[in-house]
Amino acid sequence: MVHDQTQAANRGTIVIGLTGAIATGKSTVAAMLANLGACIIDADALSRLVMQPGAPTFDQVVQEFGPEILTEDGKIDRAKLGARVFADAAALSRLEAIVHPAILAEAETQLRAGVARGCQVVVLEAIKLLESGLHRRCSEVWVVTAPREQQVQRLIETRSLPRAEAELRVDAQPAPESRFPLATVIIDNSGRPEQTREAVEREWRRISVSLPPSPTDGGQMNLRKWIDTHPGFTMWAALAVGMVLIFWFTSGDAGMRLSQRLFVALVCVLLAGLCTWIVNWE
Known part of the structure; x- marks a missing residue:
């Protein structure tokens, strides 16, 4: 359920805090939400931003962990830094103490900007969403x-890490169950992509009910959003229209009466529905 007080602070914008342990598929879910029309704020991308050369935290990170974490062109090598901190809980805590305030400030700036430009749904993707207090x-x-x-x-597979290092990074994080008490929605991303997409689209339809009409469409439903949230019906309609048009324009010289052509057109519509049902059946 959307919290009324937070919703008021966000001026009607729904802000989804998207979190989960490393490599659970947060970015996959965020991409699905982006396709549905959400504005995305990626805390991992923000961490890259605040650790760029010239950023305030850059010098602090280098001073804390030494010049050996730098690449040849003077940038922070995230792979080297990650290998260092994920093997040492104290080092990880020191890194977070340096970069998290800057990430939080930038996230707040981008969140306010998203609300100001009229984003109806903003997704704040952050692995430390709960620990940082961003969930508030x-x-x-x-x-x-x-x-x-x-x-x-x-x-x-995605980061070319040795198994031992991959296990180290997974085990360095809190147990997944620790996030459940504050969760509004739990997305199981262990199955096929279409199963995850179905769960995301179901939740999107739920929150869409509370969205105000977009000021850019005169209060009418945005066509693309409607198509995105009704993929099965859209597929059926497109297939049915295509089949009927092909039949109608190729049967003109077949000597069929109008009633016969209408009957075959109806069969095309029903066949399109059957094909759509088969394609989406699980």
């Missing part, structure tokens, strides 16, 4: 989950 700025908290072995395999 959110209307809802969505937690993405996946089994530990799946997390490890994803890290091995």
Whole structure:
């Protein structure tokens, strides 16, 4: 349920706090929400931003962890830094103490900007959403989950990490269950992508009910948003229209009466519905 007080602070914008452990698929869910029309704030991207050369935290991080974490062109090597801090809980805490205030400030700036430009749904994706207190700025908290072995395999495949380091990074984080008490929605990302997409679209339809009419469409439903939230019906309609048009324009010289052509057109519509049902059946 959307918290009324937070919703008022966000001026009608629904802010979804999207969190979960490493390699559970937060970015996958965020991309799905972006396709549905949400504005995305990625805390990981913000961490890159605040640690760029010239940023206030850059010098602090280098001073704390030494010049050996730098690349040849003078940037922070995130792989080297990650290997250092995920093997040492105290080092990780020191890094977070340096960069998290800057990330929080930038997240707040981007969140206010999203509300100001009229984003109806803003997604704040952050692995430390709850620990940092950012969830207090959110209307809802969505937690993405996946089994530990799946997390490890994803890290091995997507980041080319050795298994031992992948396991170290997974185990360095709080247990997934620790996030559940504050979760509005739990997205299980252990199955097929279409199963995750179905869960995301179901929750999107739920929150869409509380969205005010967009000022850019005169209070009428945005067509693209409607299509995104009704993919099955859209597929049926598109397929049915296509089949009927093909039949109608190719049967003109077949000597069929109008009633016969209308009957076949109806069959095309029903066949399109059957095909759509088969494609979406699980």
